Each structure stands twice: as C-alpha cells, then as structure tokens.
Amino acid sequence: MDAVVWDRFLFGFTITYHYLFPQLTMGLALLIVVFKVLRLRRGDPAYDDVARFWAKIFGVNFAVGVVTGIPMEFQFGTNWARFSDFAGGVIGLTLALEGLFAFFAESAFLGLFLFGEKKLGPKGHLGAAIMLLLGSWLSGYFIIVTNAFMQHPVGYTIAPGGALQLSDLWSYLFNPWAIWQYAHNMSAAVTTSSFVVAAVGSYWSLMKLYPLHAGICLRVGVIVGLTACLLQLFPTGDRQGRLVATYQQPTLAAMEAKFERSARADLIIIGQPDVDRRRLDNPITVPDVLSFLAYGSFGATVNGLEDFPKDSWPDNIELLYYMYHVMVGLGTLFIAIMAAAVFLLWRGLLYQSRLMRWILMLSAPFPYIANTAGWMTAELGRQPWIVYGLQRTIHATSPNVSTGTVAFSLLGYLGLYLVLGILFLYLVGREIAHGPAPVPHAVAA
Amino acid sequence: METAWFALIGFMLTVYVVLDGFDFGAGILHLFVAKTDEERRTVFAAIGPFWDGNEVWLVAAGGVLVFAFPRVYSAALSGFYMPLTILLWVLIVRGISIEFRSHERNPLWRAFWDAAFASASLLIALVLGAALGNLIRGVPLDGTGYFRSPLFTNFLTRPRPGTLDWYTLSVGVFTAAVLTGHGALYLWWKTSGLVAQRSALIARRCWAAIGIMAIAVTAATAWVRPALFEALRYRIWAWPLLAVAVGGWAMVFRSIVRGKELHAFLGSAAFIAGMLAVTAAEMFPTILPSMIDPAYSLTVWNAANGRQGLWIGLAWWIPAIVLAVGYFVYLFRSFRGKLTHRPETGGY
Numbered sequence: 001m002d003a004v005v006w007d008r009f010l011f012g013f014t015i016t017y018h019y020l021f022p023q024l025t026m027g028l029a030l031l032i033v034v035f036k037v038l039r040l041r042r043g044d045p046a047y048d049d050v051a052r053f054w055a056k057i058f059g060v061n062f063a064v065g066v067v068t069g070i071p072m073e074f075q076f077g078t079n080w081a082r083f084s085d086f087a088g089g090v091i092g093l094t095l096a097l098e099g100l101f102a103f104f105a106e107s108a109f110l111g112l113f114l115f116g117e118k119k120l121g122p123k124g125h126l127g128a129a130i131m132l133l134l135g136s137w138l139s140g141y142f143i144i145v146t147n148a149f150m151q152h153p154v155g156y157t158i159a160p161g162g163a164l165q166l167s168d169l170w171s172y173l174f175n176p177w178a179i180w181q182y183a184h185n186m187s188a189a190v191t192t193s194s195f196v197v198a199a200v201g202s203y204w205s206l207m208k209l210y211p212l213h214a215g216i217c218l219r220v221g222v223i224v225g226l227t228a229c230l231l232q233l234f235p236t237g238d239r240q241g242r243l244v245a246t247y248q249q250p251t252l253a254a255m256e257a258k259f260e261r262s263a264r265a266d267l268i269i270i271g272q273p274d275v276d277r278r279r280l281d282n283p284i285t286v287p288d289v290l291s292f293l294a295y296g297s298f299g300a301t302v303n304g305l306e307d308f309p310k311d312s313w314p315d316n317i318e319l320l321y322y323m324y325h326v327m328v329g330l331g332t333l334f335i336a337i338m339a340a341a342v343f344l345l346w347r348g349l350l351y352q353s354r355l356m357r358w359i360l361m362l363s364a365p366f367p368y369i370a371n372t373a374g375w376m377t378a379e380l381g382r383q384p385w386i387v388y389g390l391q392r393t394i395h396a397t398s399p400n401v402s403t404g405t406v407a408f409s410l411l412g413y414l415g416l417y418l419v420l421g422i423l424f425l426y427l428v429g430r431e432i433a434h435g436p437a438p439v440p441h442a443v444a445a
Numbered sequence: 446m447e448t449a450w451f452a453l454i455g456f457m458l459t460v461y462v463v464l465d466g467f468d469f470g471a472g473i474l475h476l477f478v479a480k481t482d483e484e485r486r487t488v489f490a491a492i493g494p495f496w497d498g499n500e501v502w503l504v505a506a507g508g509v510l511v512f513a514f515p516r517v518y519s520a521a522l523s524g525f526y527m528p529l530t531i532l533l534w535v536l537i538v539r540g541i542s543i544e545f546r547s548h549e550r551n552p553l554w555r556a557f558w559d560a561a562f563a564s565a566s567l568l569i570a571l572v573l574g575a576a577l578g579n580l581i582r583g584v585p586l587d588g589t590g591y592f593r594s595p596l597f598t599n600f601l602t603r604p605r606p607g608t609l610d611w612y613t614l615s616v617g618v619f620t621a622a623v624l625t626g627h628g629a630l631y632l633w634w635k636t637s638g639l640v641a642q643r644s645a646l647i648a649r650r651c652w653a654a655i656g657i658m659a660i661a662v663t664a665a666t667a668w669v670r671p672a673l674f675e676a677l678r679y680r681i682w683a684w685p686l687l688a689v690a691v692g693g694w695a696m697v698f699r700s701i702v703r704g705k706e707l708h709a710f711l712g713s714a715a716f717i718a719g720m721l722a723v724t725a726a727e728m729f730p731t732i733l734p735s736m737i738d739p740a741y742s743l744t745v746w747n748a749a750n751g752r753q754g755l756w757i758g759l760a761w762w763i764p765a766i767v768l769a770v771g772y773f774v775y776l777f778r779s780f781r782g783k784l785t786h787r788p789e790t791g792g793y
Contacts, residue, residue: 063544066497067537073507077522078529081591084511084519089750092512093758099505100765107501108772111494112779119779163515165751398523400591409530416534420541427548 004394006406007079010413012379016372017417018072021065023371026140026186027193027228028058029133034220036126046212049436051129052117053213054197056431059114064424068417079406083386083396089165090156090172091149094142102139105131140189141182148178150387151378152247164390177243181378184236187228188374191334192367194225198341199364200432202357213436215351218360222345226338232331238293244381245294248388250308251381254317255324256290258304265290265302273321278306314383323376330370337363446755447745450513451732453762454506455725461502462573462721463627463714468492468499470628472539472566473621476559478632478643482552485559487784489543491635494780496543498773500536505769512758516590516748517732524584524592525576528608531596532572539565567621574620578613581724582606582669586735586742602669603736612669619655619662623720626651627713630697634706637783645701648709652697659694659720670734673727683726690719 032051039047073095076084084092109131117125149156155172156164166172201217204210245252252258257273257280258265267290271283291300305313314320337359344350350357382388386396475488511518522529538561546558579594582602586592597607600614609617629648633641667674677683693715700709728734732748735741749755 060544060548063497063540066500067540070500070504070536071533073504074522074529074533076511077518078526079523081519081523084522085515085590088511088515088518089754092508092510092515092518092750093754093761096505096508096512096758097761097765099501099508100762100769103501103504104498104765104769104772107498108776111498111776115494116779159751166754166757169757398519398526398591399589400593401523401526405526409526412530412534416537420537423541423545427545430548 001403003403003406004397006403006410007397008393010079010406010410011075013410014068014075014413015072016375018065018068019371019375020368021061021068022136022140023189023192023368024196025058025061025065026136026189027191028054029129029136030190031193031197031220031224032058033126033129033133034224035216036129040122040126046216050213050216053431053436055114057428060424060427060431062110064420079398079401080386080396081398081400083391085163086391086396087164087387089163091146093166094146098139098142102135102142106135106139109135137186140186144182144185145173145175145178147378148175148181151382152177152243153387153390180236180239180243184232184240187231187236188367188371190228191225191232192371194221194228195367196364197221198225198360202361203432204435205351206354206357206361210435218350219345222338222341222350226342229331229334229338233335237331241293248381249303250305250312251314252294253303253305253308254314254320255377255381257317257321258302259306260304261301261307262304263291263299263301264288267293268325270325273318275317311384314380316380316383320377320380323373323380327370327373327377330366330373334367334370446752447749448730449759450749450755451729451745454509454513455722457502457506457509459718459721461499461506463717464499464502465496466624466627466717467631468496468628469566469570470624470626471632472562472628473570473625474628474632474644474647476563478647479640482555484640487636487640488632489547490784491632493543494776498776509762513750513755514732514745514748515750517743520586520591520743521733524594525579525608527596528572528576532569535565535568539569570621570624571617574617575609575613577620577724578616579608580728580733581616581666581673582612583734583736585737586733587737588741612665615662615665619658622651622655622658623717626655627717630706630710630713634710635784649701652694656694676727680726683723686719686722686726690716690723693719
C-alpha cells in the first residue's frame with residue numbers, strides 16, 4: 001500500500017472513532033439543559049435525577065472524546081505535514097480558537113458541573129450546564145469552519161512561498177459552507193443523543209423500572225428527536241446538498257453514481273454502481289427529482305462524471321455512493337420512527353405500546369451509523385483534494401515519515417481503541433443498569 | 446509581531462507545565478503518599494476538577510503553534526513522529542485511568558488504574574523533559590525543512606542522535622523530579638492528614654535533589670550547546686528570569702520550614718516558570734535549531750505565518766486568554782481550601 005493509503009486509513013479510523021463520542025456529548029449538553037430547565041419550571045425533582053444520570057454518561061463520553069480528540073490535532077502535523085505547512089496559516093486560526101475559546105470553557109465548567117451541584121445551587125448548576133453547551137457547540141463550530149475551508153476554501157491569499165494565508169477573517173469564519181454544514185451536523189448530533197435518551201427510557205420502561213424517569217427520557221427524547229430529524233432533512237440537508245451541487249459537481253455525480261449528463265435527472269434510491277462499465281445495476285429511481293433537489297427545477301441539467309476530467313473524480317466512488325445513500329436512507333427512517341413515537345405520545349399510548357418502545361430501544365445505534373456515513377460522504381466526496389481545488393491529498397503527507405512507521409501507529413491505535421471501546425461499553429452498561437440515583441452524587445470527594 | 450507570538454506560545458507552554466505539572470506530580474506520587482483507597486480518592490479529588498482543563502493548555506498551545514508557525518508545526522510533529530505517537534497513547538491511558546477508576550469499587554480494578562495512572566504520569570513527565578532537551582540540543586533539520594528523529598540511536602548527542610540520548614534523557618529525569626516536587630507541594634497544600642505529611646516529606650527531599658540536578662543539567666547543556674550561554678551574556682534583560690528561578694527554589698525551602706503550604710507551591714511554580722523562561726530567552730529567535738547547519742534552523746523569522754494573519758490572531762488571542770484565566774480563577778476559587786475525607790458517594 002502507498003504511504004498515503006496508510007495515512008488516510010489512520011486518520012479515517014481515528015476520527016471516526018473519536019466522533020462517536022462528541023456527537024453524543026454535544027447533543028446531550030442540550031438535553032441536559034432541557035432537563036434542568038424543566039426542573040426549575042415544573043419543580044419535579046425527577047428531572048434532576050435524570051439530568052444527573054445523563055451527566056454521568058456525559059462524563060464518560062466526554063473523557064473518551066477528549067483523549068481520542070487530542071491525537072487528531074497532532075495528526076495534522078505528524079501525518080499531514082505538507083498540508084499543515086500549506087494551510088496552517090489559515091486553518092490554524094480555528095484550531096487555536098477552538099482551544100482558546102471552547103476547550104477552556106468546556107473543561108472548566110465540566111468540573112463545576114460534575115462536582116459542584118451542591119455548591120452552585122439549582123440556578124448556578126443550570127448556568128454551568130449552559131456554559132458546557134456553549135463550549136461544546138462552539139468547539140463544533142470551529143472544527144466545522146476548518147473542514148468547510150477544506151471543502152470550499154474562502155478568505156485566503158497565496159503567499160510568495162506558496163503557502164496559504166488568511167486575508168479575510170469574516171468570510172473565512174462565516175463561510176456559507178460552514179454555516180449549513182454546522183447546522184446539518186449539529187441537528188445530527190442532537191438526533192443521536194435523542195435516540196440514545198429515548199432508547200434508555202424505553203429500556204427502563206420495558207423493564208418496568210423507574211417509571212417516572214423512563215417517562216421523562218421517552219417524552220423529551222422523542223419530541224426533541226423528531227424536531228432534530230426534521231431539521232436534518234430540511235433545510236439543513238437540502239442546503240448542504242445544493243452547496244455540493246454548486247461547488248463540487250464531480251462529487252454530486254459520484255454520490256449519485258451518475259456517469260452521464262442529463263436533464264430531468266433521476267434520484268437513485270438503490271442500486272449498485274459498476275464504475276468500470278460506468279453504469280448502475282438494479283436501479284430503483286424517482287424520475288426528475290435529482291434535478292429539482294440539486295438546482296430547484298425538475299428540468300435542470302445535472303452533469304455526470306464523464307463531464308469532468310478523471311483526475312478530479314473522487315477516488316472511491318463506490319464507497320462514497322453507498323455512504324451517501326446509507327445516510328439519506330437512515331435519515332428518512334428516523335423521521336418515520338420519531339413521527340410515529342410522537343403521534344403515540346400525543347395519543348397517550350407511547351408508554352403502553354411495547355412495539356414502539358422496542359423499536360426505540362433497538363434504534364439507538366443507527367444514528368451513529370448515519371452520522372459516520374454522513375461524514376464519510378463529506379470526506380470521500382472531497383477527494384482527490386485535501387483542500388478543494390488547491391492541494392491534492394497525495395501532496396499533503398509528511399515526506400519524512402516512512403510507511404512502516406505509519407502502519408505501526410495505526411496498529412497501535414486499533415489495539416488501544418479496541419480496549420478503550422470494551423471498557424467504555426462496560427461502564428456505560430453499568431450506569432444504565434444502575435439507573436438514575438435519587439441522591440446528589442456529584443459532590444463527593 | 447513574530448516575536449510576540451514566540452512569547453505567547455512560550456507563555457502558554459509555561460502555564461501548561463505549571464498547571465498540568467502538579468497533576469503529573471500527584472500522579473507519580475499517589476502510590477506512595479496515599480496508601481488506602483480513601484487516601485487515593487483524596488488525591489483524585491484534589492486534581493479531579495482541574496486536570497482536564499490543565500491539559501487544554503497543551504492543546505491550545507498546539508493550535509496556536511500551527512497558526513503562528515506552521516513550518517515549525519509540520520517539521521517538528523512529523524520529525525518526532527514516533528515519540529509523539531507514544532506520548533499520545535500514554536496521554537490516552539492517563540486520562541482514562543483518572544476517569545475510569547472511580548466507576549468500579551473492585552480493588553483489583555482500582556489497583557490497575559492507579560498503577561496505570563502513576564506510570565503514565567511518570568512517562569509523560571520524562572518525555573516532556575526529553576522533548577525540551579531536543580529543542581535545546583537541536584535536530585537534524587536539513588535543506589528540505591524536514592527531519593526524521595528516531596526514538597533512539599546510540600544515546601550519544603552526535604553525530605546522529607535519536608530523540609532519546611544521554612542529554613535529553615537527563616533533562617527528562619530532571620523534569621520528572623521537578624514535577625514530582627511540584628506535585629508533592631500541591632498535595633501538601635490541598636490535602637490534610639497523612640497524605641499531606643508524606644507529601645511534605647517527599648517534597649523536602651525532592652527539592653534538595655532538584656537543586657543538585659539543576660546544576661548538573663545546566664553544566665551538561667553548556668557542554669552540548671555552548672551557544673545558548675553566549676546568548677545569555679548579551680541578554681541582560683533575561684537575567685531577572687534566572688533570579689526568579691533561583692528565588693523560587695529558595696522560597697520552596699523557606700516555606701517548607703515555616704509550614705507555609707501555598708507559598709511553597711508558588712515557589713515551585715516560580716522555579717518552573719523561571720527555568721522555562723530563561724531557556725526560551727536563550728533560544729530566541731530560534732525555535733527548532735538544526736544541528737546540520739544553523740542556516741537550516743527554523744526561527745521566528747523564517748517559519749511564521751503572514752503578518753496580516755498574525756494580527757488577526759492576536760486580536761482574538763487577547764480576549765480568549767482573559768476569558769480562560771477568568772474561568773481558571775473561578776474554578777480554583779470554587780474548589781478552594783483543603784479536602785477532607787468523605788464517604789464515597791460517587792464522583793472521585
């Protein structure tokens with residue numbers, strides 16, 4: 001294998017693994033604030049128990065997110081030295097701001113939130129939760145701005161030495177790509193955490209444990225969940241798709257396995273791309289819809305891959321195609337599940353319907369898959385570029401690091417993260433089995 | 446402007462070492478100063494609310510480095526690939542051991558994480574010190590602007606050294622000793638009873654050793670890279686920094702004798718900050734010295750981002766750091782005072 005393949009495998013694996021944790025904590029931060037607000041509004045201490053329970057799950061997730069996140073920042077330097085050298089003058093700003101503005105707030109207020117419930121009082125504790133929410137969502141924004149620059153570079157100039165420099169701060173920070181990608185990403189994170197909260201509520205409820213707390217988790221989980229799922233499709237997913245259709249036309253063609261240009265382009269629901277023969281086997285399609293989704297008119301012409309030079313095609317069209325379809329397919333399914341659950345809640349039947357609670361309980365892993373597939377769509381779709389149109393991924397690696405060294409570190413991460421994953425599941429499983437504790441936990445020495 | 450960023454990164458790294466240093470030291474020591482599970486929990490409670498925030502200073506400094514000096518970031522991180530990868534793994538183990546130990550009462554589970562925490566803390570202190578040693582000794586940077594530093598070669602500083610050689614290892618050992626002493630003073634300040642007594646005893650011995658080691662390491666540095674001391678002769682403004690370091694060391698002893706815990710801890714913080722500041726003042730304007738040819742060294746002049754970007758960055762850095770310091774003051778105030786033993790009800 002080429003060195004660049006090892007580098008990409010290493011980055012892809014470590015970032016995918018890392019992002020399993022922040023997608024839950026960013027969403028949970030919002031839900032914990034919701035629980036704390038409901039507690040103050042309604043005066044029911046059960047909301048505090050629920051918030052405390054989820055704070056524990058948050059703590060474990062946050063810790064694993066932190067320790068798996070630190071290597072990501074350093075990998076830009078260790079494995080992608082020529083990329084850091086080329087783009088560091090621009091993307092370094094948001095990496096620095098993330099540390100300075102977001103991580104400091106997050107880490108300081110996490111300590112206060114987890115250990116200071118008694119000291120801070122109910123309002124102060126809500127304040128700490130809100131700061132945690134702000135910190136984690138701000139951190140997400142800076143990372144998305146960084147990624148958006150790689151997808152759609154704006155606000156830069158090229159210095160005499162060839163490196164990129166920041167020239168327009170505001171157009172960099174408010175890159176339209178960043179705004180829609182952020183909205184799409186955050187509603188996806190809220191989707192994950194609502195599904196997880198609803199699943200734990202369903203589990204307790206089916207086991208006939210903690211009925212009050214199970215009810216809160218189910219109720220809040222499905223209402224927030226349905227909202228997030230709908231936002232995921234429209235406007236955020238829609239606008240994200242249009243940006244791809246405008247700025248990354250070969251990517252759109254590859255996502256849809258569309259080889260030839262056509263007006264009134266079909267939307268592919270399912271089918272297997274055969275890239276060598278340039279066709280799609282066993283297709284099931286909806287006529288004209290792709291033209292409408294991409295350009296707002298059923299008659300619009302959509303370019304196919306053959307309209308672009310082959311060296312601008314994404315280099316793994318099959319995987320990109322499937323990841324995109326897995327994301328969209330699951331997103332659609334989530335709306336159906338959450339809509340059914342909210343309907344049952346409205347009719348007062350959610351706590352009786354065994355089938356619905358089973359479905360909710362078993363759905364918990366799927367938003368993780370959808371989030372991962374979405375990110376793989378974004379990152380595979382950007383290929384063969386690391387900074388779209390400016391630097392190719394093959395030109396971004398570290399010239400002084402051997403393939404064997406990268407392979408060594410990849411194998412090390414695989415082993416370490418496997419052990420970490422087992423321990424994590426064990427601890428979270430225990431916490432779920434323990435259930436919400438009725439006494440304040442967090443103040444102990 | 447470039448000089449300002451050199452100072453800012455130096456400042457952030459110094460704060461990092463002073464803050465994360467005390468939880469490394471506490472980690473190295475906790476097997477010895479805290480024997481029972483109750484005592485161990487006191488140690489974890491003393492660092493629990495802080496360690497994660499302390500580590501953020503490293504992450505933030507890394508982000509600032511890639512922005513201000515992208516060439517240094519790409520050359521140094523790829524050049525030190527192996528030691529850095531191992532350091533990151535150890536950081537993962539350390540973070541996890543703090544978080545996971547409290548979730549299970551099983552004594553074997555706790556013994557395992559305690560040992561993992563102690564050894565990871567020690568290893569990181571050694572590696573951080575060795576990293577500093579590498580910056581002082583220089584690396585084989587060539588005309589491509591990159592270098593490759595294996596983990597070790599034959600442990601000699603020339604002609605083709607690894608990341609670990611006798612000199613960088615000795616800086617590593619010195620650093621581990623300093624952070625152990627720093628952590629001991631922190632525990633003496635924040636805990637009471639037996640843990641505090643044992644910490645005070647270790648601190649006294651440790652700081653005596655640090656005084657001897659400081660002289661030895663300084664002599665070794667003069668031998669490995671004499672140019673550094675040349676620079677110091679002409680930079681009179683750097684001399685007070687040296688006085689801060691020596692004064693900090695003296696203050697540690699005075700305060701131990703008089704039983705002033707906080708003053709002793711501040712003394713060791715001053716010692717660390719003074720030592721690092723003197724080193725940075727001697728190094729300037731070089732960030733990553735080349736041992737092949739000084740012309741290949743990366744300096745604040747040839748490795749920096751463009752001026753416009755640096756100004757934009759500075760406008761953001763100032764309010765950010767004010768906020769960050771505010772959070773830390775608030776956090777430390779919220780958890781001020783000594784910890785007392787409490788029955789276990791969760792948390793740490």
